[in-house]
Amino acid sequence: MTATHSFSSLIPDVILDAVESTGLWSDSRIYPLNSYENRVYQIGIEDAAPVIAKFYRPGRWSEAQIREEHQTLLTLKAAGVPVVAPLEFNGDSLLRHNEMFFCLSPRLVGQHPEADNLDQLYQLGELIGQLHKTLTTTPFKERINVSPLSQMQESAKQILSGRTLFEDTPLPAALQLPEKLKPVYQQQIATLHALCENRINAYWPSKLRPIHGDCHRSNLMLHNEQFHLLDFDDCQNGVAVQDLWLHITQTENPRQQLSEMIEGYESHLPFDTRELDLIDVFKCVRIISYAAWLQNRWHDPAFVKAFTWFGSEDYWLNHLNELKNCELEWGGMSK
Template sequence: MNSLEHPYNSLSPDTVMDAVEARGFLCDYRLYPLNSYENRVYQVGIEDEAPLIAKFYRPNRWNIEQIQAEHNALRALRASGVAVSAPIEIEGKTLFQHNEFFYAISYKLMGESPEAGNLDHLYQIGELIGEIHHTSKDWSISERPYTPIISRIKKASQYILSTSFLPKALHNEYVKTIDDLILKATQTINDHKQSNVRFIHGDFHRSNIILNDGVMTALDFDDCRMGYAVQDLWMHLTDPDEKHAQLSELIEGYENFCSFDTRELSLIDPLIAERNILYTAWIAERWHDPAFPKLFPHFTAQQYWEQHLNDLQQIRNSWGNWH
């Protein structure tokens, strides 16, 4: 697709405000794009009221049933008293369509992200994740099924190899490194039962948490799906030298609500490899979106790919250090 033909090019400020006003709100023409790459998210000013957040889903990423499953999960968590940001229900609906875009509206939350590595914050984050997992312990979201880690690694790496982004000089070493990671990941994952898969946030880094007056609220369940519990914990481990202290706080907070199988800690290595590879494939897949060349101007430089390969090799060489 030519970047000029990308569907988000038709998402003008007037389109955003028309969509919000179609739900009964009166916009005051103050519109601010927020930091979201996958979707388009805006703070929309409302006359004589607090601003709202309007999220426009990327066309052709999720189908209606998958988006609605996310909304249903959020509404159920919120109804159970879990601190999550849920879409506003209007006339019995949370998902709306305007032109070719599906969108949702939510209330704006004030606050800031937790501090990376702050042990008190990690304890609270563990509590929040534990409460989410406890509330959803019996859920099975068929619209967002578990996809094996190996399958995700293979699909993403094969996509990277099918593009022209990876320099030819690095091709053979990249293939070898991916094969090494797949072998290590397969050996690790074979020790785990898929029956332990459960509902997870799926992308629970600290930017998806708002801290306000001591209360943490979980945001952006766009990647929610079935997976392993440790997936929602490991991204808060920011310093390998402090991993034991950080894990201790996360798990202690988590277990106030939900027991944690520490055997899952061995999955952190495959999950780190998966996220690294998927992130690079994601940029490549979205390159036709005109926002991405602006956001990642270094992506086409050989230095980016040398660093990416080096990161993968470091993951391979340090395998097992997280547990």
């Protein structure tokens, strides 16, 4: 895949043609939804409820990996887990138009979870426990296995090199980590890598489990008094705590929030509290990977418009400060 913009051909007529290729008849209303990795739209349908059309970023996942995501969602729905599963047309949920994979799903209206709401945190723990229990016997065969140290190394290497994953040419200088900050960055990464490696060596589960993989507040919706899980684009074989820690909003004393989620989780599955010591690892990796992700996607005009602040010296100084805070707060999540 080159740095050519993947979605440049996805104009309104193409979007509507794709949707109508399923046999649905659009009323021509298209509302872009908040998605950067893929392209997601609400599409009005004649004499029916709108549908959500998701066009997958070319080259990110293989067909087999996307099909495994869909099959997982259909399995979860059949088991009574509240998820938004893709619609099937002639027995298939993964569709193709102009060489681009897409799917349609029902529209779900509701609210995202409230930060710090302990009752909702308990409910989220229940839902994640239900999810993990349902998938216990069916590990992913096509999706990735989480590997925090490798992910950290690859992301940091990219940032230091100033080159994206897509082509072996430098990024514009304005998007690169300034040369004068590279020694500090290298030292900070080395420190965090050593801390993460020690934590992983102290405990890492003997077996990974299928998880959502990106279970933040925006991927949950409260609908008819029940939370539903959205967007399984990052589903993977991972660690249970990966689907829990992103809901922690308190840094001084996260114990109460963790306690509520774990109590809800254990209504379906036992939770190994040794995993709490891995929260700091996943937090570090997420911060580093996010910066690398922005660099990798900079050929996409949507990123240029949405992340105007990216790449400045102030951005990189703030990024370094985030990493330093990770070191200073090390252990705070699990204490």
